[in-house]
Amino acid sequence: MRGIGYGGDYNPEQWPESTWPEDIRLMTEAGVNLVTVGVFSWSRLQPAPGELTVGWLDRVLDLLAEAGIGVDLATGTASPPHWLVAAHPEILPVTADGKRLAPSSRQHYCPSAPAFRAAAADLAGRMARRYAGHPAVTMWHVSNEYGCDVPACYCELSAEAFRDWLRTRYGELDRLNEAWGGAVWSQDYTSWDQVEPPRTAPSFANPTQQLDFARFSSDELLACYRAEREVVAAHSPGTPVTTNFLYLSRPVDQFRWAAEVDVVSVDSYPDPANTEAHLFSAMTCDMTRSVGGGRPWVLMEQATSAVNWRAVNVPKAPGQYRALSLQAVARGGDAVLSFQWRAAATGAEKFHSGMLPHAGTDSRVWREVVGLGADLSRLAQVAGSRVPAEVALLLDWESWWALELDSHPSRLRLTELIREFYRPLFEAGVNADFAHPERDLSGYRLVLVPALYLVSNAGADNVRQYAADGGTVLISFFSGIVDPDDRIRLGGYPAPWRGLLGLRVEEFAPLTEGAVVRLDGEAGDAGDAGANGDERLAVGRVWQDAIDLHGAEPLLRYAEGRLAGQAAVTRHTYGRGEAFYLGTLPDRATLRVLVEQACRYAGVEFRTDLPAGVEAVRRGDHLFLISHLDRPVELDLGGKSLDLLTSDIVGPAVVLGPRGVLVLTARD
Numbered sequence: 001m002r003g004i005g006y007g008g009d010y011n012p013e014q015w016p017e018s019t020w021p022e023d024i025r026l027m028t029e030a031g032v033n034l035v036t037v038g039v040f041s042w043s044r045l046q047p048a049p050g051e052l053t054v055g056w057l058d059r060v061l062d063l064l065a066e067a068g069i070g071v072d073l074a075t076g077t078a079s080p081p082h083w084l085v086a087a088h089p090e091i092l093p094v095t096a097d098g099k100r101l102a103p104s105s106r107q108h109y110c111p112s113a114p115a116f117r118a119a120a121a122d123l124a125g126r127m128a129r130r131y132a133g134h135p136a137v138t139m140w141h142v143s144n145e146y147g148c149d150v151p152a153c154y155c156e157l158s159a160e161a162f163r164d165w166l167r168t169r170y171g172e173l174d175r176l177n178e179a180w181g182g183a184v185w186s187q188d189y190t191s192w193d194q195v196e197p198p199r200t201a202p203s204f205a206n207p208t209q210q211l212d213f214a215r216f217s218s219d220e221l222l223a224c225y226r227a228e229r230e231v232v233a234a235h236s237p238g239t240p241v242t243t244n245f246l247y248l249s250r251p252v253d254q255f256r257w258a259a260e261v262d263v264v265s266v267d268s269y270p271d272p273a274n275t276e277a278h279l280f281s282a283m284t285c286d287m288t289r290s291v292g293g294g295r296p297w298v299l300m301e302q303a304t305s306a307v308n309w310r311a312v313n314v315p316k317a318p319g320q321y322r323a324l325s326l327q328a329v330a331r332g333g334d335a336v337l338s339f340q341w342r343a344a345a346t347g348a349e350k351f352h353s354g355m356l357p358h359a360g361t362d363s364r365v366w367r368e369v370v371g372l373g374a375d376l377s378r379l380a381q382v383a384g385s386r387v388p389a390e391v392a393l394l395l396d397w398e399s400w401w402a403l404e405l406d407s408h409p410s411r412l413r414l415t416e417l418i419r420e421f422y423r424p425l426f427e428a429g430v431n432a433d434f435a436h437p438e439r440d441l442s443g444y445r446l447v448l449v450p451a452l453y454l455v456s457n458a459g460a461d462n463v464r465q466y467a468a469d470g471g472t473v474l475i476s477f478f479s480g481i482v483d484p485d486d487r488i489r490l491g492g493y494p495a496p497w498r499g500l501l502g503l504r505v506e507e508f509a510p511l512t513e514g515a516v517v518r519l520d521g522e523a524g525d526a527g528d529a530g531a532n533g534d535e536r537l538a539v540g541r542v543w544q545d546a547i548d549l550h551g552a553e554p555l556l557r558y559a560e561g562r563l564a565g566q567a568a569v570t571r572h573t574y575g576r577g578e579a580f581y582l583g584t585l586p587d588r589a590t591l592r593v594l595v596e597q598a599c600r601y602a603g604v605e606f607r608t609d610l611p612a613g614v615e616a617v618r619r620g621d622h623l624f625l626i627s628h629l630d631r632p633v634e635l636d637l638g639g640k641s642l643d644l645l646t647s648d649i650v651g652p653a654v655v656l657g658p659r660g661v662l663v664l665t666a667r668d
């Protein structure tokens with residue numbers, strides 16, 4: 001593709017053929033150049049086992065090719081047809097409490113069921129054989145949002161596959177017993193046949209069993225993806241293959257998965273009712289770019305306005321679809337697609353917005369769709385460029401799964417914690433990547449470690465070495481607590497990083513929901529964090545660590561409560577680097593000061609001139625300035641610059657309209 005891709009899911013089989021020419025005409029009017037076809041079309045592609053029945057799809061693809069619109073062609077396997085379920089009822093997934101799910105929706109398959117895998121690979125192969133080389137086919141789209149509706153299956157077939165997976169991981173049953181803590185609650189196994197998925201149990205299921213089942217479930221879904229990808233690649237070599245990830249989503253380990261797709265793609269559905277929708281979507285964009293190692297990626301789905309699946313579905317504000325779409329481009333996206341082209345008239349998603357709404361072209365949404373198409377066509381030169389980042393937030397799906405298991409000191413939610421640390425970076429125009437703890441960190445000046453509960457020896461050493469070599473780290477509470485077996489690292493927390501941090505945590509004292517504890521600053525710049533230059537009190541939230549100092553300097557202390565007088569936030573020089581530790585979650589303003597300090601230590605530019613709600617992102621040679629405000633805002637650009645969207649020279653003073661966007665040629 002040249003330039004930025006633009007379009008959405010196109011489901012022509014839901015409409016009479018007489019509407020198709022109108023679809024093509026309107027796509028052309030909107031500047032659409034890429035559509036996803038066939039995601040849920042299995043029953044119309046294969047009404048019965050065997051041959052494809054695709055006259056309709058031939059005609060659709062030919063129409064799109066004639067109009068010069070590329071197709072991200074689905075393998076069509078995301079929703080098994082009723083005839084397959086009737087022939088193989090065992091493909092229906094089973095929940096942890098033994099309920100078999102009905103086929104009246106979608107994604108109703110057990111990833112370990114051989115009959116499902118065979119049927120999916122068969123369909124994918126037939127699709128690839130027939131459409132390889134079709135002039136419209138730009139990319140292959142395997143299945144859809146693996147793990148979204150059914151993240152794991154607990155049936156007998158899954159149990160067998162889980163045992164096989166465990167045999168590969170542990171070899172000997174004794175090693176499994178050791179890893180799973182078999183001595184606790186009489187959990188030793190004497191035969192592999194006794195091992196089951198962590199089904200609903202009287203009390204907490206064995207945590208390592210649960211963790212291994214999360215690993216296994218991600219791997220089983222990945223095996224489904226691989227089986228389809230292999231047959232597609234065999235018949236359609238050279239055409240890139242993707243599968244769309246779900247935003248900030250726990251079930252699949254995106255670092256592992258991203259290595260297996262040619263193009264990383266993601267679906268992003270921030271809630272417009274949330275005043276920080278743009279923060280969630282920015283995190284999604286950065287995560288997607290990061291799992292792909294910085295390659296340009298595809299925003300495969302978003303909503304032009306409302307979705308249908310929340311309790312209350314608020315439409316996007318005027319300009320919000322545009323602002324969030326341009327945010328995706330700013331953060332490395334090379335294509336902006338929506339679910340779906342034409343808002344459906346029937347079925348479960350008929351109240352989900354589309355690019356072409358029920359109201360037709362005389363509508364706000366349609367006008368915005370046409371407007372965005374024109375904007376994106378002006379950004380062609382941005383495509384392919386990289387998003388430089390000097391800061392990384394460590395993220396590991398295995399740690400995420402383990403962190404959110406039950407029977408912990410407190411119920412922490414990783415994406416909520418990450419958001420706290422991401423927010424100040426976002427507000428200061430600091431580009432950040434997400435990085436796996438074991439990857440080379442030397443390219444970053446600052447590494448943030450929010451609640452990395454589980455860490456391997458290699459990951460722990462990597463972080464330590466990074467600091468020793470001159471990096472700056474900022475580590476939060478409940479990091480470095482367990483090893484990959486979910487076994488506590490003993491001797492005081494966080495065992496692998498006590499030397500790095502110059503402290504030892506003796507005990508956790510989590511705070512109840514909504515409770516806060518006052519914090520006091522110390523001398524020097526550290527005091528700024530506590531007092532913050534105003535009368536506002538610094539407080540801690542969520543968590544308190546009881547910290548013994550072993551060389552670290554306290555920046556903030558608990559000013560009240562059981563830990564009054566003890567260190568809450570510290571700094572320690574380690575090797576050539578600097579290590580900050582947060583034993584509590586400071587209020588937003590205080591956390592912002594601390595992250596700013598860490599940035600300054602690390603030599604990362606931390607802008608304080610951006611009005612709240614205005615995002616600044618550097619991509620390649622361009623600086624994107626995006627307002628998420630519903631009122632105009634004044635900016636000082638510090639000079640004159642060319643805006644790619646309007647071709648106007650703007651600045652130094654400029655007024656950005658509500659949800660306005662500038663794409664400036666960056667000056668060094």
Ligand code: GLA
Nearest residue numbers: 184185186202203204407408
């Ligand atoms: C109960 C059980 C114990 C232990 C404690 C933990 O009392 O009998 O085995 O699990 O709860 O609080």
Ligand code: GLA
Nearest residue numbers: 144145267269301307339352
């Ligand atoms: C998911 C699915 C789409 C559609 C959208 C609706 O992302 O992949 O098929 O159901 O949700 O928001």
